[in-house]
Amino acid sequence: MDSSGLTASFDTFIDSALEWLGDNGEFIFDAVRSSLEGMYDGVVWLLELAPFYVVALAIALLGWRLIGFWFGAMAGLALILCAAMGLWPETMSTLALVATATALALLVGVPAGVVAGFVPALDRVVEPVLDLIQTLPPYIYLLPAIALLGYGPATALVATFIVAMPPAFRLTSLGIRMTPHEFVELGQASGTAGWQMFFKIRLPFAMPSIMAGINQSLMMAFGMVVIAGIVGSGGLGETIYGAIRTLDIAKSIDAAIAIVILTMILDRFTQGVASIGYGGKR
Amino acid sequence: MRTASIESGEVLVDCRAVWKIFGDNTPAAMKAITERGLSKKQILQEYNCVVGVANASLQVRRGEIFCIMGLSGSGKSTLIRLLNRLIAPSLGKVVVKGKDLAALNATGLRAMRAKNIGMVFQSVALLPHRTVLENAAFGLEVQGISKAERSKTAEAALAKVGLADWIARYPDELSGGMQQRVGLARAIAADPEIILMDEPFSALDPLIRRQLQDEFRQLTKELGKSAVFITHDLEEAIRIGDRIAIMKDGVIIQVGTAEEIVLQPADPYVAEFVAGISRLHLIKAHSVMGSVAEYQRTQPNSDVNALLKTTPEADIDELISLTMQTERDGIAVVEDGTVIGVVTPRSLLRGVKGSPPPELAAA
Numbered sequence: 001m002d003s004s005g006l007t008a009s010f011d012t013f014i015d016s017a018l019e020w021l022g023d024n025g026e027f028i029f030d031a032v033r034s035s036l037e038g039m040y041d042g043v044v045w046l047l048e049l050a051p052f053y054v055v056a057l058a059i060a061l062l063g064w065r066l067i068g069f070w071f072g073a074m075a076g077l078a079l080i081l082c083a084a085m086g087l088w089p090e091t092m093s094t095l096a097l098v099a100t101a102t103a104l105a106l107l108v109g110v111p112a113g114v115v116a117g118f119v120p121a122l123d124r125v126v127e128p129v130l131d132l133i134q135t136l137p138p139y140i141y142l143l144p145a146i147a148l149l150g151y152g153p154a155t156a157l158v159a160t161f162i163v164a165m166p167p168a169f170r171l172t173s174l175g176i177r178m179t180p181h182e183f184v185e186l187g188q189a190s191g192t193a194g195w196q197m198f199f200k201i202r203l204p205f206a207m208p209s210i211m212a213g214i215n216q217s218l219m220m221a222f223g224m225v226v227i228a229g230i231v232g233s234g235g236l237g238e239t240i241y242g243a244i245r246t247l248d249i250a251k252s253i254d255a256a257i258a259i260v261i262l263t264m265i266l267d268r269f270t271q272g273v274a275s276i277g278y279g280g281k282r
Numbered sequence: 283m284r285t286a287s288i289e290s291g292e293v294l295v296d297c298r299a300v301w302k303i304f305g306d307n308t309p310a311a312m313k314a315i316t317e318r319g320l321s322k323k324q325i326l327q328e329y330n331c332v333v334g335v336a337n338a339s340l341q342v343r344r345g346e347i348f349c350i351m352g353l354s355g356s357g358k359s360t361l362i363r364l365l366n367r368l369i370a371p372s373l374g375k376v377v378v379k380g381k382d383l384a385a386l387n388a389t390g391l392r393a394m395r396a397k398n399i400g401m402v403f404q405s406v407a408l409l410p411h412r413t414v415l416e417n418a419a420f421g422l423e424v425q426g427i428s429k430a431e432r433s434k435t436a437e438a439a440l441a442k443v444g445l446a447d448w449i450a451r452y453p454d455e456l457s458g459g460m461q462q463r464v465g466l467a468r469a470i471a472a473d474p475e476i477i478l479m480d481e482p483f484s485a486l487d488p489l490i491r492r493q494l495q496d497e498f499r500q501l502t503k504e505l506g507k508s509a510v511f512i513t514h515d516l517e518e519a520i521r522i523g524d525r526i527a528i529m530k531d532g533v534i535i536q537v538g539t540a541e542e543i544v545l546q547p548a549d550p551y552v553a554e555f556v557a558g559i560s561r562l563h564l565i566k567a568h569s570v571m572g573s574v575a576e577y578q579r580t581q582p583n584s585d586v587n588a589l590l591k592t593t594p595e596a597d598i599d600e601l602i603s604l605t606m607q608t609e610r611d612g613i614a615v616v617e618d619g620t621v622i623g624v625v626t627p628r629s630l631l632r633g634v635k636g637s638p639p640p641e642l643a644a645a
Contacts (some may be wrong), residue, residue: 182403185363186401188368189368193424200420
């Protein structure tokens with residue numbers, strides 16, 4: 001058998017495996033799809049509950065409290081610009097997509113990272129897998145997802161989840177492992193129980209690293225959400241994808257500006273929360 | 283005297299023939315030591331294990347400050363961690379307040395550490411995201427004491443170390459010396475009988491260090507606590523300790539009072555350490571005095587009862603002052619109304635220089 005035959009049979013195997021999964025696991029994937037879309041629709045519904053100026057004002061106020069007056073004002077104005085460009089619904093669905101995918105990624109990544117911080121064996125097994133996930137081009141995750149979950153936001157969510165999860169896991173695990181030795185000794189010598197050691201000593205020291213992980217996850221999710229426009233994610237990603245297909249350069253730039261605005265606001269927000277969580281004492 | 287009451291006191295920490303070996307094959311290495319009597323070097327070569335503490339025995343009594351002096355790598359930090367079982371011994375027993383630490387379960391050990399054994403670290407280890415008060419209350423918080431009560435206790439502890447005005451500050455706003463005071467307050471807030479001090483003042487500058495040494499000694503005595511104090515500085519050990527253990531290569535070479543160690547070093551290693559120590563406040567009249575008979579032989583015309591008098595506990599510094607006040611060439615050392623010996627200028631000089639008086643050397 002020559003090498004092309006080998007590759008061909010491997011490809012056939014993967015194809016039929018996916019087909020088999022799609023046929024036999026249909027009820028599972030349908031359930032996954034409907035629950036993911038349900039979550040996404042719920043967040044979209046929430047975000048579209050209020051008119052754009054109310055949302056912009058709320059984010060401006062939050063930005064003022066978390067970061068500073070000027071940041072808040074600029075954030076509010078930038079969001080109004082998004083609405084003025086006629087991209088408000090798209091901006092909100094992108095926000096919903098990013099928020100849902102990041103929330104899922106954190107829900108899995110942070111607790112798993114905590115466990116891996118304590119169990120080096122788990123860390124050793126998971127690290128190469130994460131390396132693989134992070135080196136493969138993110139487009140790759142769209143194809144199996146679309147095969148199993150179909151065209152739509154559910155596929156975008158799954159692919160985004162896969163890309164956004166590794167940083168949360170890695171930096172959480174790192175943070176837990178990095179507890180300074182003398183503080184572990186302090187905990188032991190003070191007679192702390194296991195949970196006290198975790199919540200009173202390890203977690204506070206891990207917090208900056210965990211917050212950095214959350215921030216990184218969010219940024220990865222933003223990157224992926226745009227790519228996921230190809231699979232019908234909705235939102236700004238799809239707008240850009242559509243604009244590329246029709247060579248509507250102006251529109252693609254509008255959408256790109258909206259994405260930059262959203263990204264910058266969320267990036268600064270998570271950093272602001274991080275500084276409050278740890279060093280925000282003064 | 284203070285040592286007399288300590289000597290009769292209850293033994294709080296009893297460390298019996300304790301060994302600690304680090305490495306992957308410690309049980310076999312331990313067996314080789316007990317059965318074949320291998321040396322540290324052989325253990326390292328044959329089992330690739332490092333002997334941290336070798337056959338260390340010590341007893342700390344109620345109210346006593348026990349110093350362990352040794353250079354880095356001497357095993358002193360390992361030894362102090364054996365006393366609250368932060369490190370479990372490879373062989374031997376550590377008994378605290380009559381309880382074998384190895385026999386306690388996890389809960390019992392936690393309770394023992396939380397209530398009976400406080401610890402102060404060289405690195406201070408103040409939690410940076412907590413205020414001074416919250417740091418000082420940490421041990422009580424761990425014990426589940428209510429916030430109001432633990433704040434009150436911690437505040438009192440901080441007041442004892444002179445930091446009453448700093449309770450709302452954060453650790454990084456304090457100087458090194460103040461931070462270490464918070465560490466001490468945290469240790470005494472839980473009101474333990476025993477305080478383990480792991481080189482607490484080593485990182486401080488000399489002036490602050492001296493001040494803290496004196497404060498620490500005074501506070502410990504006032505509160506009636508026992509302390510085990512680790513240091514690499516013999517002067518610090520002498521300043522603080524009621525008794526001193528000298529460690530080298532994991533072995534306790536000598537245990538004794540500062541005076542015993544300075545006057546009768548157990549081996550050349552200790553002697554070398556002791557050589558640079560100022561004797562002025564260390565050597566007492568009873569160690570340098572000559573006998574009355576000897577004095578009368580050399581000074582037949584002098585009446586012992588006419589000499590200036592002092593106690594056996596007077597140190598050389600005091601004796602020099604007395605000698606300078608008198609025309610005569612001797613100070614009578616009086617105990618319970620009788621003259622037990624005479625300090626002459628010659629014996630004083632001998633005391634300063636370091637060679638023992640002829641009778642003691644012969645004894």
